[in-house]
Amino acid sequence: MRRRRLRSAVTAGAAAFVCGVTATVAGNAASATNDSLAPSGIPVRTNGSRITDSTVVDQRNLRLQVYSAAMGRTIEIDVQRPADNSAPRPTLYLLAGAGGGQDTATWQQRTTALQFLADKNVNVVQPVGGAWTYYTDWRANDPVLGVNKWQTFLTEELPPLIDRALGTNGTNAIAGLSMSGTSVLQLPIAAPGRYRAVAAYSGCAQISDPVGYNFVRTVVTTGGGNTANMYGPQGDPMWAANDPYLNAEGLRGLELFLSTGTGIPGQWDTLDGPYTLPGVGGWANQLTVGGALEAASNYCTHNMQERLNELGIPATFDFQPVGTHSWGYWEDALVASWPVLAKGLGLPA
Structure with a gap:
């Protein structure tokens, strides 16, 4: 009964909330300086992918244009450099929600996440793109x-370019919320050794479960996409193959942080409040709708806790x-997760 209620709530109302969270794409941001930055050793090409342009936004921030050979298009990458760049530093890949960072929900x-990270010795890398896609490889266009x-x-494609262009130490962590709260659990399983720490905020790891499937389908269809082109129809083996819950063994050895609320209104749910x-x-x-989505995330995340406990991870x-x-x-969850991310990155908490 609980599962049916969650499935109904997610499917019936989530689209409206997702649209609210990922508001209409804003007008072009104020132009940054046109000065081109060419960090030492910036690569021209790596296996067909390449950094095609770089712009200095300010003394701490860069904007890179990276051509993806796999997708045949250029992706914007926002970078915040470490507080102290005198030595090679690790990298935190920070993913957006359903809007892919292409809207105002960033x-x-x-x-104030970037301000929080500003005094940390870490490169913060944010891809701008991937709205409604779950940051995964789709089976069809x-x-x-x-x-x-x-x-x-x-x-x-991206990590080798970032490592060479920014002179990193090659140690990576990844964090994401909502839609990408699923993605950040999928990516380390798909690429063992690429990341050492993961933080997933309000995600749903159990995507081949009916609740999780409907969560994913609602997000994708809100953006006009079709999940049949993602992993096939419900029940297709690709859903299980990309389900972090079923493939949780691939998370062994990582520093892991997962968070969720219950859907019950709290301190950040006041009328005209800052969030x-x-x-x-x-x-x-x-x-x-935000309450229903978080209740679904809570359901998925508790199941993931049971799964990891069973595996001794x-x-x-x-x-x-x-x-x-x-x-x-x-924002609270990112701050709470920093000690876990920092441990994986080899940084002080």
């Missing part, structure tokens, strides 16, 4: 979302007694 615009080989891009969707309508949407779980599917709680 870590920069909705949180989608008429709306196009060619999607994000797993290949994030695990094979609340605007207006009475936005507030109501956050409480109802240690992980840090942060189950909050309240909280909807919204930015205030994700």
